[in-house]
């Protein structure tokens with residue numbers, strides 16, 4: 001694989017790979033998001049990639065969750081997308097910013113009602129005494145919004161990872177895989193090949 005087979009713009013390239021992945025694998029948008037607390041202790045979990053453009057990669061979550069707490073104290077993150085069937089991995093690293101309230105609202109309004117109820121009812125990442133405590137909170141939330149729209153909670157919204165580097169990895173049977181890393185420099189991207 002020649003690095004010039006990839007688009008000069010890594011965002012365009014990632015959009016193209018994502019489109020191919022959507023045709024090839026279930027949940028192509030699932031990505032592992034790594035954050036770290038201010039002391040540098042890392043944590044990782046899967047979230048869904050809900051938008052990608054020149055501004056970066058958007059995902060949505062509870063803003064009182066562990067990941068959100070960590071991002072408040074240390075607003076940098078890394079994500080990994082891996083599509084086994086395609087033999088491709090993408091790694092992205094950069095700073096994280098909150099998306100606008102308008103963008104969070106638009107996404108929230110596109111979610112099924114059951115997901116909106118769950119978003120209100122679940123104190124994400126907090127300990128629960130038992131499963132039934134969650135069921136009670138769901139029932140209370142359903143009652144609260146009975147016959148009305150479920151609005152965006154003040155504690156819920158989106159984040160955008162603003163890429164500083166993006167690496168495309170392509171499996172080779174020889175194990176001599178291709179790794180092409182793009183590093184942002186001023187207004188453009190510098191491309192380099194890494195050893196596998």
Ligand SMILES: Cc1cc2nc3c(=O)[nH]c(=O)nc-3n(C[C@H](O)[C@H](O)[C@H](O)COP(=O)(O)O)c2cc1C
Pocket residue numbers: 027030043044045046047048049059060061062065066067068124125
């Ligand atoms: C396939 C998949 C998709 C997920 N998507 C999201 C998501 O978009 N947003 C989210 O908050 N959690 C999502 N989760 C749950 C997270 O992995 C995690 O359990 C939750 O966000 C709490 O993480 P935290 O305690 O580190 O904040 C997803 C889990 C899986 C397995």
